[in-house]
Amino acid sequence: SRELPWWSNAVVYQVYPRSFQDSDGDGMGDVPGITSRLPYLASLGVDVVWLSPVYKSPQDDNGYDISDYQDIDPMFGTLDDMDTLLKRAHELGLKVVMDLVVNHTSDEHDWFKASAAGDSKYTDWYIWEDPKPGHVGGQPGAEPNNWGSYFGGSAWQWVPERGQYYFHQFSVKQPDLNWENPAMRQAVYQMMNWWMDRGIDGFRMDVISYISKTYDENGRLPGIAGSLIPERPAGPDGFDSPFDYCSDGPHLDEILQEMHREVFDGRDGYLNVGEAPGISAERATHVTNPQNKELDMLFLIDHMGIDQHGPAGKWSVTDWKLSDLRKIQARYEQIIDEGGWTSLFFCNHDQPRVVSRWGDDSSEESRTRSAKALGLLLHMHQGTPYIYQGEELGMTNADYTSLDQYEDLESINMYHQLVGAGVLSSDEMMNSIQRMGRDNSRTPMQWDDSIYAGFESADAHTQPWLGVNANKATINAQAEQNDENSVFSFYQKLIALRHTNPIVSHGHWNALDIDDEQVYAFTRTLDDHELVVVINVSSELAALPTQTAAVLNNTDHTNDEHGDGLHESKVILSNDSAQGVIEQINAKSLNPWTAFVYEVK
Numbered sequence: 001s002r003e004l005p006w007w008s009n010a011v012v013y014q015v016y017p018r019s020f021q022d023s024d025g026d027g028m029g030d031v032p033g034i035t036s037r038l039p040y041l042a043s044l045g046v047d048v049v050w051l052s053p054v055y056k057s058p059q060d061d062n063g064y065d066i067s068d069y070q071d072i073d074p075m076f077g078t079l080d081d082m083d084t085l086l087k088r089a090h091e092l093g094l095k096v097v098m099d100l101v102v103n104h105t106s107d108e109h110d111w112f113k114a115s116a117a118g119d120s121k122y123t124d125w126y127i128w129e130d131p132k133p134g135h136v137g138g139q140p141g142a143e144p145n146n147w148g149s150y151f152g153g154s155a156w157q158w159v160p161e162r163g164q165y166y167f168h169q170f171s172v173k174q175p176d177l178n179w180e181n182p183a184m185r186q187a188v189y190q191m192m193n194w195w196m197d198r199g200i201d202g203f204r205m206d207v208i209s210y211i212s213k214t215y216d217e218n219g220r221l222p223g224i225a226g227s228l229i230p231e232r233p234a235g236p237d238g239f240d241s242p243f244d245y246c247s248d249g250p251h252l253d254e255i256l257q258e259m260h261r262e263v264f265d266g267r268d269g270y271l272n273v274g275e276a277p278g279i280s281a282e283r284a285t286h287v288t289n290p291q292n293k294e295l296d297m298l299f300l301i302d303h304m305g306i307d308q309h310g311p312a313g314k315w316s317v318t319d320w321k322l323s324d325l326r327k328i329q330a331r332y333e334q335i336i337d338e339g340g341w342t343s344l345f346f347c348n349h350d351q352p353r354v355v356s357r358w359g360d361d362s363s364e365e366s367r368t369r370s371a372k373a374l375g376l377l378l379h380m381h382q383g384t385p386y387i388y389q390g391e392e393l394g395m396t397n398a399d400y401t402s403l404d405q406y407e408d409l410e411s412i413n414m415y416h417q418l419v420g421a422g423v424l425s426s427d428e429m430m431n432s433i434q435r436m437g438r439d440n441s442r443t444p445m446q447w448d449d450s451i452y453a454g455f456e457s458a459d460a461h462t463q464p465w466l467g468v469n470a471n472k473a474t475i476n477a478q479a480e481q482n483d484e485n486s487v488f489s490f491y492q493k494l495i496a497l498r499h500t501n502p503i504v505s506h507g508h509w510n511a512l513d514i515d516d517e518q519v520y521a522f523t524r525t526l527d528d529h530e531l532v533v534v535i536n537v538s539s540e541l542a543a544l545p546t547q548t549a550a551v552l553n554n555t556d557h558t559n560d561e562h563g564d565g566l567h568e569s570k571v572i573l574s575n576d577s578a579q580g581v582i583e584q585i586n587a588k589s590l591n592p593w594t595a596f597v598y599e600v601k
Ligand SMILES: O=C(CO[C@H]1O[C@H](CO)[C@@H](O)[C@H](O)[C@H]1O)[C@@H](O)[C@H](O)[C@H](O)CO
Pocket: 061, 064, 065, 101, 150, 170, 206, 207, 275, 277, 314, 349, 350, 351, 410, 438
């Protein structure tokens, strides 16, 4: 089988610095706080730590709006603190990946200030357009086209001193950089080399699929006056989406290859992952094929939409089908067969907690069983798994009831836009925010059952920036580290299995019973060894599906002491006792959330 790089059996842990560990009592997590918890991450067994942004930032979008790429925001610490974190992490055998946010900067970045002031060197580093002909700049209707921002409102902002509008796909304080400009690109590569030379181990690249925009043959964006690509009608919220024209654009491959040449050629031991909305699985195979020297892997987000269908996009929350999730994961696995690679994730700082979303957090028992089941389902696929802070504890969605408890500009802006436009009622939107809002995964990390869950000391002089979930009383690292039946202990075993059994990283993935809407089952095969992975992804009893039963009943252990037939010793990992698993297989009935890995041969 093909030679696979180091990260093929690595596990990555995402830290959201604002909510991980506060070390100075200001209610905000910080870099020294993360450093103090590195031994915890080492004990979990992960290999890489990805830090969401800690750079200088006015924090309009919690750091994804950077005003200085080569400095740490004072609320998070200093560059010295960052060096200490890197040194300590490497001592513990942990690699550190930083977040690279270069589709846009903050509007407080020196580059943007210079560009807005018309400084000739920077004048073309962002995307500027004149007002719509016949309109007065700054007046409603004068925007260059009808594109809306993903965080609400128009995607265009008027700057009187420049007499033009700038384009921002995200908040008004996140102007898009112009990646058509070679000098701008070189400045970004220089910054990336500066961090690589400082000892980091790679980048998670924010919406990297958005950096190349589609222009008509005269270099004009769609819908702009004189553009050969006409404006499309606005949607129910009064705007058209820039998505089709601003994702996976025509120059993306050559830019990623240039970036690879300028920053990563001659380096090794690093990992690059690109967040890539709008990139298809076919394209992902090309971008992640090592021969093309672009990126190691991508975050494709198709599976994040299986329960979001309707006029309000992600806020139109619907039921979901297991067959949809299986189909999408199967397509991701195919990318590997085709020579590329894939990441594996259910959670991050933009998505709700998976145990509340696709699991069952209605009781302590169903929460732990479903958290383990979903962890096993994801981690037993081929690819590089990502754990989002707290997922290893089975942390749940926030327990907030009113809009003023939320901080995220996406939820708050979209509440006003969608309710204002009558797309959703206030109750419907509040329900959607409680289920899909990004703050669900940003509540402070639950380290223990003290007043602020150990996120900060009880005598801290400030409340945490976001409310602690009251269920910290039972769901916390301290309790789970001392409980071998906890979700935490289960994740330790899951990660250890990936590190010790080559089938997990190298074995071919093959789905079983693809129409089953309750049981998700697949085999992993390497040479003449095979594992079968079976998960009842429901809160009800489930029949053991036919193909899965056949695989389990044709176990071939002719040459070992147990002989053929099922045996407890072959239950490699499960959220039930091995004996319980064998009983359920024999009964051809799986209990709610039963999940196991069985060594077939
Ligand atoms: O697509 C992105 C990109 O997110 C990246 O880019 C965004 C802008 O930098 C930033 O807000 C996100 O935190 C970062 O992960 C998000 O808009 C995401 O889909 C959405 O929030 C889901 O609700």
